[in-house]
């Protein structure tokens with residue numbers, strides 16, 4: 391087993407180092423430490439621990455697959471602030487080479503995974519996952535050429551691998567003509583006629599029976615996997631077209647992880663994974679409205695709220711939006727300033 395350890399981001403700027411950016415661009419992933427403040431991480435851990443069933447509880451025994459976790463925007467403010475953390479946005483902007491205002495959040499969910507004893511628990515069991523790509527349940531199309539990435543996928547780990555196990559396994563891309571990464575990438579569940587089986591043994595048995603040549607291709611992937619030895623607060627940055635899988639946890643333990651995707655604004659074919667922001671604005675706690683009012687213009691733009699200077703704005707619209715959110719603390723000044731600068735007022 392080859393474990394990969396996290397490397398620290400730049401301690402002063404909290405930006406990814408050149409080596410980290412190169413690792414994501416060439417190998418398809420990078421595991422980093424020091425990107426996120428640990429006090430925010432521990433607030434999120436507290437929120438998640440009180441939200442989800444504890445390990446070994448009867449309730450946890452029934453939770454086999456992910457889903458049913460916290461999704462953005464949640465009633466928990468720290469989860470929402472983590473989802474828009476400036477350092478996550480900054481790192482993504484470095485990787486995709488676009489300004490933060492041209493990023494869009496399309497996934498933010500936090501879910502528990504429970505460690506089980508080895509055994510067959512059906513097709514959908516997520517304990518020992520089959521090798522896969524994530525793109526089939528994110529994009530309507532297919533990821534573009536490797537050198538034109540349109541999204542960054544992220545796992546923020548809220549536990550320590552040494553305590554709970556469950557290292558994410560990743561297959562590093564070796565070169566521009568790596569056979570594992572040749573387009574189209576279709577040898578993964580959920581694509582073409584391949585059923586969506588999550589459990590490794592069951593999925594590989596299906597490939598052996600129906601497509602032995604794909605089974606052979608996939609055997610090579612397992613041989614090449616390396617394991618992310620995450621710590622609490624480590625961040626795995628990867629892609630919708632990076633081969634990876636979840637591996638078993640220590641039986642009886644619980645792992646908490648926060649998964650995110652930021653896409654380029656122009657890549658509208660990448661869908662938002664959750665019910666969406668609009669449905670959240672039906673909640674009596676006004677979680678979405680309060681968040682809109684609280685965060686920076688740059689963070690708002692990642693939710694699709696037009697940035698200062700966007701042609702959307704005129705002074706009537708700014709007045710109206712201020713009337714809507716002003717009582718919650720929304721500051722319209724940056725929008726007005728840009729309007730007068732661009733001379734459209």
Ligand SMILES: O=C(O)CCC(=O)C(=O)O
Nearest residue numbers: 524557558634635636637
């Ligand atoms: O659990 C993990 O480490 C990875 C999970 C994963 O890849 C997935 O659910 O798609």
Ligand SMILES: [Fe+2]
Nearest residue numbers: 522523524634
């Ligand atoms: Fe995945």
